[in-house]
Amino acid sequence: MADEVWSRVRAPSRKTRAGEANAERILDAALEIFAAFGFRGSRIDQIAAAAGLSKPNLLYYFRTKEELYTAVLARTLDMWLDPLRELDASSDPRAALTAYITRKLEYSRSHPTASRLFAMEMLQGAPHLSSALTSTLLDLVEAKSRTIEGWIGEGRLRPVDPKHLIFAIWATTQHYADFDAQIRALAGPGLDDEDFYETALATILRILLEGVLPREGEPQRL
Amino acid sequence: MADEVWSRVRAPSRKTRAGEANAERILDAALEIFAAFGFRGSRIDQIAAAAGLSKPNLLYYFRTKEELYTAVLARTLDMWLDPLRELDASSDPRAALTAYITRKLEYSRSHPTASRLFAMEMLQGAPHLSSALTSTLLDLVEAKSRTIEGWIGEGRLRPVDPKHLIFAIWATTQHYADFDAQIRALAGPGLDDEDFYETALATILRILLEGVLPREGEPQRL
DNA sequence: GTCTATAAGCGGATAGAC
């Protein structure tokens, strides 16, 4: 998918190494700006300056602001989907959910601006993303919901609505990236602080896992 | 606090009923636009049109865009704080947390744009809000953290980090307002659908409460 | 209090030299 967008969006410059590197630098800079100000609030010359080139030169690589925004979004969505793809039906629920939650929080730490770009797009009603949401992501969520329902049917998970469980996992983990400013104001450090990260992870795991795993010795059926 | 901002921000028009009503209509319209596009992305004439008056007329009530934004934010923050203020140390943890979570989700349903405005401001690093965050809200969160620690000390709550618990509650409840577009794409309805609201509330309560309340017959100490 | 007209400057995009 990244390839598809790439070729569709930028005929020029793909060939040379320097062009490639420039395009990457532009996309990195654009991610920062778009994540903070949204599409309309972002200024193309601000992005150009952050990428270290002139505005017309940026527009040589991406012909319009919208083209650039779409490219950044596509690249981000792909990364965002990865952890969920790996949620594994074959392993036991505790291990699978622990791995998924850990991976999501790790993503909030390593790619906070990517998380914020996605949040920004959602706040605006996902105008540039609706097709992707209703196809790729929907399919993935439906598939993983069935995995969770399977665990519930086997009594290995307490009965919870699968989609709301997924939403709860997304919400709690992404919150640390999206509301970073609030978290730093209220707690001091953010996820980049190792101790804070560990405490956040432990607390989220404790709450969510205890909330959905069966009580000791009482496997449940619906 | 609303009063304080009010008088500081708009000398004109406070006196007459019509002026008051106009100012309210402007603030309502501004909330919608600012929540969707952020400060820089919002257009003042778009707000004026939504409020049903001309752009210069809007600028008669709020002299600058920033002044209007500040007024909307102040009004929103006040409402946003209310549920937390009511978290009651004297009642038992299950009842108090149930009431708080319910109130927060209810707020996401009744005031989704207010929630989104707040989220938008956070994504931008809370430039217009940092003083409020480090004073009013910080004090409140510290106080409520002590309430939660009290419950833990008495063995009425499992040991969890209080702030991370508060973050988890905020994250899960606000998610339904802030990520409404995603939720509708993936689940069909949103919180305005009564059944969906009930399921969301039940799931969140089940997960969070089971995650933090002591197991049957085994009250814990740290 | 509300409007029309307009000033002043910003932002996206293009032309064309190098």
Add this chain to the structure above:
DNA sequence: GTCTATCCGCTTATAGAC
């Protein structure tokens, strides 16, 4: 591929009539 110069529409804010 990259730059300077520039066009043109849009946006905030003000002036001034009613």
